[in-house]
Structure formats: C-alpha cells, structure tokens
Amino acid sequence: MNRLAAQFSLIIANDNRSGGTHHVEEAALDWARHVLHLQNTRPASQHVRGRLYALAAAFTGSALWAAIDGGRLDRARHHLSEAVALAGLSGDPAIQFRVWGHAGALYRHQGRYANALAADEAAKRTRAARNPLYASLAHARAAVHHADLRNRQAALRSLGVAEACLNRADTEAPRPAWLRFYDSAEFHLLALTTAGTLGLWEEAEAHAHHTLATLRPDLRRNRALTHAYLAHAQIGQREPELAVATASRIPAEARHGRTAHLLNTFGHRIHALAPHSPATREWFETELL
Incomplete structure (x- = not known):
C-alpha cells in the first residue's frame, strides 16, 4: 500500500508540474490497472479491498483530470465512468468528493454548466464535505459554475461561503496528497476564474x-x-x-x-x-x- 501511495503522490507531483500531458494520463491509467490486477488476484480483507478500490479510483481520477486539463474530452468521459464506479465501490468519501469535483470540471469544459453545478452539489453531500477545507473547495468550484450560468449573486455568495469555510479549516492537519493543492492561493485562482467570467x-x-x-x-x-x-x-x-x-x-x-x-x-x-x-x-x- 505504501508503494502505491508513493506512486500516486508522484502522479500528483507530475500533474502539478506539467499539467494534463499524455504521459501523466497514461502513467495514472497504468497504475490503476495494476491496482485492479491486485484486487482480482490477491486474497484480501474487506478493509484492504476498500483501500485498493480507493487507490484505483484515485489513479483513474488523475487520468481523468489529465485528460480534462489536456482538452481530451472524449477520453475524459470514458475515465469518468470508471472513476465514479470505483469510487462508489471504495466507500471512501474523500475519493468520492474528488471524483465529483473532476466531473464538474469535465461538464464545464463541455459547456454543460447545470450538470457541473449538480456535480458540485453531489460533492457537498459526501461525508468529506463536513470538513471545512473540503466544503470550501466545493463552494469555490460552485462559484465558477454559477458564474458560467451568469448568476452573479449566487457566484459571489458561493465565494463568500468558500472563504469563510477556508478561514475555519485546519490547514495544518494531514490531508490526502491530491488535496494538498488547495489553499488560499487556489481559492483566489478559483475566485479569479469566477470574476473573469462575470x-x-x-x-x-x-x-x-x-x-x-x-x-x-x-x-x-x-x-x-x-x-x-x-x-x-x-x-x-x-x-x-x-x-x-x-x-x-x-x-x-x-x-x-x-x-x-x-x-x-x-x-x-x-x-x-x-x-x-x-x-x-x-x-x-x-x-x-
């Protein structure tokens, strides 16, 4: 498990550095396949199986994000279906939150802004969103999608809620590797996107x-x-x-x-x-x- 987690952190680091390249997408898919192979060939407890599904969903989610970031939306649609299924099997609310966030990004790039907002709402309904840090990210993303729908009041209200949640969050607490990007700088990047759209x-x-x-x-x-x-x-x-x-x-x-x-x-x-x-x-x- 530790080796798989280290590889996932490496995928995240490569994405942060270079963005949605084919290399990042394919590397993430290769590791997702490896995890699923372990799932299908090794005896394991239910707890371990849940962790393996969570890792497979995490790698597939990274492939999904790389495809979105690189503009390869047909490939992203395929990855989304797999990521949603694996996240559901994992029972991991943080992974489910992440996948819904990526779904919202894909729908936005497709011009399906109402669907993007619905994905934000699905993320908010996960248990992970009880944590103010997760809630802040979900509301900041919702602000972008409200702006896409030209709902200025709702967009600005969502930014206000996101900022208030971020101020309450314990930013020093341990968090998953994929969530380490979210901080004040990222909040303001999402606010920048919102303001520019408006x-x-x-x-x-x-x-x-x-x-x-x-x-x-x-x-x-x-x-x-x-x-x-x-x-x-x-x-x-x-x-x-x-x-x-x-x-x-x-x-x-x-x-x-x-x-x-x-x-x-x-x-x-x-x-x-x-x-x-x-x-x-x-x-x-x-x-x-």
Whole structure:
C-alpha cells in the first residue's frame, strides 16, 4: 500500500508540474490497472479491498483530470465512468468528493454548466464535505459554475461561503496528497476564474496577484494559468501592453491544454481591442516564432 501511495503522490507531483500531458494520463491509467490486477488476484480483507478500490479510483481520477486539463474530452468521459464506479465501490468519501469535483470540471469544459453545478452539489453531500477545507473547495468550484450560468449573486455568495469555510479549516492537519493543492492561493485562482467570467476585471486582477504572491513554486501549471487569466483581466481593463507583457511570461512548455486555449482566446481579444497596437503586433510576431 505504501508503494502505491508513493506512486500516486508522484502522479500528483507530475500533474502539478506539467499539467494534463499524455504521459501523466497514461502513467495514472497504468497504475490503476495494476491496482485492479491486485484486487482480482490477491486474497484480501474487506478493509484492504476498500483501500485498493480507493487507490484505483484515485489513479483513474488523475487520468481523468489529465485528460480534462489536456482538452481530451472524449477520453475524459470514458475515465469518468470508471472513476465514479470505483469510487462508489471504495466507500471512501474523500475519493468520492474528488471524483465529483473532476466531473464538474469535465461538464464545464463541455459547456454543460447545470450538470457541473449538480456535480458540485453531489460533492457537498459526501461525508468529506463536513470538513471545512473540503466544503470550501466545493463552494469555490460552485462559484465558477454559477458564474458560467451568469448568476452573479449566487457566484459571489458561493465565494463568500468558500472563504469563510477556508478561514475555519485546519490547514495544518494531514490531508490526502491530491488535496494538498488547495489553499488560499487556489481559492483566489478559483475566485479569479469566477470574476473573469462575470467580467469583473479589477476584482479578477486582484485575485490573480494574490495567487501569484502565495502560490507554491511546484504548482507550475497553476502559475501559467494564473498569468493567462491575469492577461485576460488586463485586456478587460483596456491595457494591451501590460496584458502582452503578462502573457509573454508564460513559458513555452506550459502552453498546452487549458493554458493554450486561454492564450488562443487572448489573441482574439487583443486583436479586437487594439488591432494596430505595437503590443498586438509584438504578440503575434512572437507567437509565429
């Protein structure tokens, strides 16, 4: 079990560093298959079987997340079905919470915002959500999905609840490897996403700066995403030069998946705002190199 848990932590670390690459997805799937092979070939107590199903669900959930992050939504749909089934068999409320969170992310990328919000509600109903840290994450994600549905009041209310829960949480208590990413920096990244979707550009920029100031160095994918969202917020405030400077800080190796999509949309927005600006010309010339 300890070796499997260590491999899962390695998958999480690779995802934090590089984002949703094929390598992360396939490595997670290989370990999920290995765990299920153990489940089917080794005698074990019910308790051990539950832990093995939880690990299989965890690895499959990481494959699901990598596929979502990389924009491979057809593969993500397949992984979701397997992850939901394995999480149910595990009886582990924390794993069930995680899988519902990933389901919400997939539905959002599919444009199925009501389903994403329903996934948030399912996460809130797990026993894990009695913990303020889990509850905070669920409410922060719900804020993003309320914003997608253009329900500003509900989005801002959910952010308020998420922040209050985070303030009550014992952030020093032990937590699963997959939940170590959630802290004040991640809360503000979700708040940045919410504010940007609602067109609250000044608020979005403030959240972005908070995230960048407190984000752990190993969360490179999230740093790239934050810079991309910040560049959008600066375009929203009609600051093309500053926006290009921000977007240009994103390293080439991070420009894939969600970050690449945001930068592509950024290009359209800056051209629409200032088609003849030197900053716009600089951006497109750099992109062609």
